[in-house]
Each structure stands twice: as C-alpha cells, then as structure tokens.
Amino acid sequence: MTDAEELRRRTRELLAQHPPASTDRLDFLRARFDAGLAWVHYPEGLGGLGAPRTLQGVVDAELAAAGAPDNDPRRIGIGLGMAAPTILKYGTEEQKRRYLRPLWTGEEVWCQLFSEPGAGSDLAALGTRAVREGDRWVVNGQKVWTSSAHVARWAILIARTDPDVPKHQGITYFVCDMTDPGVEVRPLRQTTGEAEFNEVFLTDVRIPDDRRLGEIGDGWRVAQTTLMNERVSIGGMALPREGGMIGPVAKTWRERPELRTHDLHQRLLKLWVEAEVARFTGERLRQQLVAGQPGPEGSGMKLAFARLNQEISGLEVELRGEEGLLYDDWTMRRPELVDFTGRDAGYRYLRSKGNSIEGGTSEVLLNIVAERVLGLPAEPRTDKDVAWKDLAR
Numbered sequence: 357m358t359d360a361e362e363l364r365r366r367t368r369e370l371l372a373q374h375p376p377a378s379t380d381r382l383d384f385l386r387a388r389f390d391a392g393l394a395w396v397h398y399p400e401g402l403g404g405l406g407a408p409r410t411l412q413g414v415v416d417a418e419l420a421a422a423g424a425p426d427n428d429p430r431r432i433g434i435g436l437g438m439a440a441p442t443i444l445k446y447g448t449e450e451q452k453r454r455y456l457r458p459l460w461t462g463e464e465v466w467c468q469l470f471s472e473p474g475a476g477s478d479l480a481a482l483g484t485r486a487v488r489e490g491d492r493w494v495v496n497g498q499k500v501w502t503s504s505a506h507v508a509r510w511a512i513l514i515a516r517t518d519p520d521v522p523k524h525q526g527i528t529y530f531v532c533d534m535t536d537p538g539v540e541v542r543p544l545r546q547t548t549g550e551a552e553f554n555e556v557f558l559t560d561v562r563i564p565d566d567r568r569l570g571e572i573g574d575g576w577r578v579a580q581t582t583l584m585n586e587r588v589s590i591g592g593m594a595l596p597r598e599g600g601m602i603g604p605v606a607k608t609w610r611e612r613p614e615l616r617t618h619d620l621h622q623r624l625l626k627l628w629v630e631a632e633v634a635r636f637t638g639e640r641l642r643q644q645l646v647a648g649q650p651g652p653e654g655s656g657m658k659l660a661f662a663r664l665n666q667e668i669s670g671l672e673v674e675l676r677g678e679e680g681l682l683y684d685d686w687t688m689r690r691p692e693l694v695d696f697t698g699r700d701a702g703y704r705y706l707r708s709k710g711n712s713i714e715g716g717t718s719e720v721l722l723n724i725v726a727e728r729v730l731g732l733p734a735e736p737r738t739d740k741d742v743a744w745k746d747l748a749r
Contacts, residue, residue, distance in 0.1 A: 358396070358407040360414045366405075367393060367418040376424040385427055385461040388419075394427075394460045398444065402456050427462045430693045434504060435459040435466035439512050441585045446529070446570040446578050455510070455531070465692075467508035468586075469499040469532060469556055470579070474749065476501070477720050479514075480523040480576060481747065484558060486515035486530065488565070493517070493530065495538075495561040501714065505541045505554040506690050508534045512582060513563075514575045519745040526744055527575035531567040538562075548706045549686035552694060584654055586715050595635050601668040601696060601704060602631040608675060615675050624675075627668050634660045655721040656729060662711035662718055665696075669705040676701050 374387045388394055389403045393415045398404025419426075429436055436459070443455055458464040475482040484497025495515055505511070511532040518526035532539070538561040543551035570578040598606050609616065609624060638657055673680035683702040696704055712718040726732040739747055 358405045358411070360411055363393070363396065363405075363407065363411055363414045364418055366391060367415050371418070371422050371424065376422055381425045382461060382463070384425055386457070388424075389457050389460055393419075395440075398456075402444070402452055403460055427460060430695075432459070432462045432465055433693075434468055434508075435464070435510075438468060438582045438586045439466045439510070442512065442529075442569065442578060442582045445581055448566075450566075451531070451569070459510075464509040465504055465507050467502050467505045467511045467534070468582070469502060469505075469511045469513040469558075470582075471501045472498060473500050477717050479579075480527065481744075481749075482514065482516060482527070483749075484513075484515045485519075486517050486528060486563070488517070489562075491565050493528075493563045493565065493568075495530075495532070495558045495563055497558050499556040499558070500553075501544070502541075502554045502556050503552055503714075504692065505534065505556050506543065506551075507692055510534060511556075512569075514579050516744065517575075518573055520743050521573070522741055523739065523744040523747065524576045525573060527579070528572050529569045529575035529578040530563050531569060532558075532561065532563055533567075536561055536563075543688075543690055545688060546707075547709065548703055549683075550689045550691055552691050583716065595638070597632070597635070598628075599635070600631065601665050601672075601708070602628055604697060604701070604704070605668055605672045605675065608672065615677065620671065620675055623671055627664065627671060630660075631664055631668070634664060655716065655724040658715055659718055659721050659725065662708075665704075665708040665711045669701070669708045672701045673705045680705075 370388060370391050370393060374384050376384060379387075392398075392400055392403065392405035394403035396404050396407040396412050396415060397409035399406055427436075440456060440459055443452055443459075447455070455464075459466060469484075470479060470482075472482050472484060482497075484495065484499065486493040486495045488494075493515075495513070497515065499513075502511075511534055513530045513532040514527050515530065516526050517528040520526070534541070538559040540557040540559070541554050542557070544553040544555055545551045546553060605624065606628065634657070637660070641654065641657055680701050682700065683706075684700045694707065696707065699707075716724075723735065727734050
C-alpha cells in the first residue's frame with residue numbers, strides 16, 4: 357500500500373530525473389503523469405497509484421517546494437473537474453488511456469455541451485438529436501453557454517437518441533471532437549465585455565460509436581456524475597484563508613482606512629466569517645470524496661459560492677466608492693479562463709452575476725438540496741412519464 361513516505365520518495369525521484377529548472381514544462385507534466393503522481397487516487401497507468409486521495413497533498417507540497425510547474429488547473433478546469441471523473445467511471449480502458457493523459461497535462465482542453473436554449477434548468481428536456489447510422493451517430497442541434505469551446509479540442513456531449521421514451525430515458529452521452537466538420541462555435545459577449553462563453557451549432561456531426569460513454573439511453577445517469585463533480589469543483593475548491601473574492605476586499609479594508617464606515621465594517625465581518633465557514637465546509641466535502649463519488653452536498657456548496665461572491669463583490673464596489681464604478685477594459689476578448697482576483701472590482705461585480713446561473717441555477721440547486729439532502733417532498737412532475745416527443749414545447 358502506498359503511504360506518505362513512499363509518495364515522497366517517488367516525488368523526489370521524479371524531481372531528480374526531471375529537474376524542473378532544466379526540463380521542458382510539458383515533458384515534466386507528462387513524466388509526472390506517467391509516474392502516477394498526477395492524481396494519486398486514480399488507478400496505476402492512468403496518472404495515479406491507487407493511493408488514498410488524501411495523500412495528493414503530500415505530492416503537491418514536495419513539487420511546490422521544488423518549484424515544479426503545475427498543469428494550470430484554472431485553464432483546464434472542465435477537463436479536470438468534470439470530464440476526467442466521468443471518463444474514469446464510465447469510459448472503456450481504451451478511452452481512459454486515450455483521453456486522460458493529454459487532459460491532465462493540458463495538451464487537450466475540454467468543454468461541456470449540455471445546456472441548450474430550451475433546456476437549461478430543465479436539462480433533460482434537451483432537443484439535440486443523435487441518430488445512429490452504422491457505427492456512427494449523426495448529431496444535429498444547438499448548445500449554449502459553453503465555456504472554453506473556442507479553445508477546446510474535445511467536448512462532453514449529451515444528445516437525445518430516443519424521442520419515444522420519457523425525457524430522462526432517451527439521452528446518450530458522447531465525446532465530441534470540436535475540430536470535426538459541422539461543429540461551429542460562436543462567441544457570446546457578456547456584460548463584462550468578454551466572450552468566455554459560446555454557443556455551439558452541430559450540423560450533421562458524425563461521432564463514432566466508440567466515443568460513446570456508457571450505454572445507449574443511459575446518458576442521464578452518466579451526466580449526473582459530471583454534474584455532481586461540476587458543483588464540487590465550482591463550490592468546493594481548495595482555498596487558503598482570505599482566498600477567493602474575500603481577499604481583495606479585506607486587503608482594501610486594511611490599506612485604505614479612509615474608506616471605512618461602521619456599516620461596511622459590520623458587513624465585512626459577517627461576510628469574512630461566512631467565507632471562512634464556506635472554506636472549511638469545502639474542505640470537509642473534499643474529505644468526504646475519499647469515501648466515494650460526490651453527492652448532492654456539492655449543490656449546497658455551489659449555492660453558497662454564488663451567494664457569497666455576489667454579496668462580497670457588491671460590498672467591494674460600495675467600499676471603493678467612485679473607484680468601484682470604474683471598469684478597466686471593455687475590449688471584446690475571448691479569454692481562456694475566468695480571473696476573479698486578477699481583475700478590478702468592477703469586473704468581479706459584473707462577472708459574479710453569472711455564478712447563480714452557471715453550473716446549475718441557484719433555484720434548481722435549492723430543489724436538489726431540499727429533496728436529496730433535507731428529504732423534503734419532491735415537487736410534482738407531470739411530465740415524468742410522458743414521451744419526450746409528446747412534451748409541450
């Protein structure tokens with residue numbers, strides 16, 4: 357069994373064979389993956405050693421102390437937090453070996469083709485169709501709010517393969533090559549001025565059946581693995597004290613005493629404490645993951661993340677007064693990642709408005725917490741047993 361000391365030995369051996377100062381970044385990341393030190397809880401040969409998940413911190417600490425490069429996790433968050441655990445659980449051995457290594461090293465960026473103009477909160481109502489022709493599926497439809505689609509090589513995609521059964525039962529899960537003919541990506545410019553999101557049009561896109569994840573018609577169950585991991589990756593990310601949105605506000609408060617008022621002080625104290633509670637709750641949630649797959653508790657963390665970000669960014673704008681109304685740059689750009697702490701207060705205020713929509717709307721997540729965590733009665737669903745083709749649209 358791999359223990360902490362064994363992981364330290366393996367990490368030091370990696371550093372000795374591939375000194376970070378003289379090794380190409382990508383070569384180092386590949387070597388780290390091959391040594392099983394990428395995500396130690398994954399199986400051997402897939403970037404891990406089958407070790408307890410809690411021991412990942414041992415490896416990360418050794419590598420950080422040596423100045424080793426990381427895989428820029430913010431840029432490839434969809435691959436790491438959503439695609440990888442889904443592929444690990446439902447993928448074939450061939451799929452795991454093809455996709456996981458370049459996913460982790462960042463050589464191939466992933467995006468998520470789930471939401472549609474008429475199927476966001478009610479994702480199971482999606483209308484993108486996949487029709488089988490021999491050993492391929494011909495896909496037609498439109499997806500929306502797709503982060504990183506403009507830089508992605510691969511996408512996790514759910515499409516309707518059987519319109520004659522209730523909506524949750526006729527969905528299948530695929531891996532889509534974003535460079536294939538028929539895939540068109542268009543930018544969606546946001547209130548921040550940027551277009552980190554996209555809409556994606558799929559026109560006669562031909563996906564081989566060997567890029568299907570899970571069984572035909574079982575896509576909704578496969579997608580639940582993706583969605584639960586998504587909410588944990590958004591709401592349960594590891595942060596130091598005063599990490600995230602609360603950090604810039606606390607820094608301004610300490611450095612700019614002339615901006616302080618009693619009311620702002622009381623509000624800042626309240627939000628600082630709530631941010632700490634959320635941080636520790638996120639740590640506890642990550643520890644629970646050691647025992648198995650993420651559950652509905654991740655929805656509660658994502659709820660807290662969205663509310664806190666919006667309240668903290670609003671307080672920051674008020675604290676800065678006239679400065680808070682300024683905005684650094686409205687240039688149309690298509691960034692590769694969201695940088696909450698590297699931009700100004702105006703950006704944080706505008707961008708945080710999307711936190712209660714992306715990754716599941718707060719209203720839907722409240723229902724999940726109510727039903728699956730608190731055990732309250734489910735809302736009536738009159739379309740549960742109705743074939744998708746017969747639903748009112």
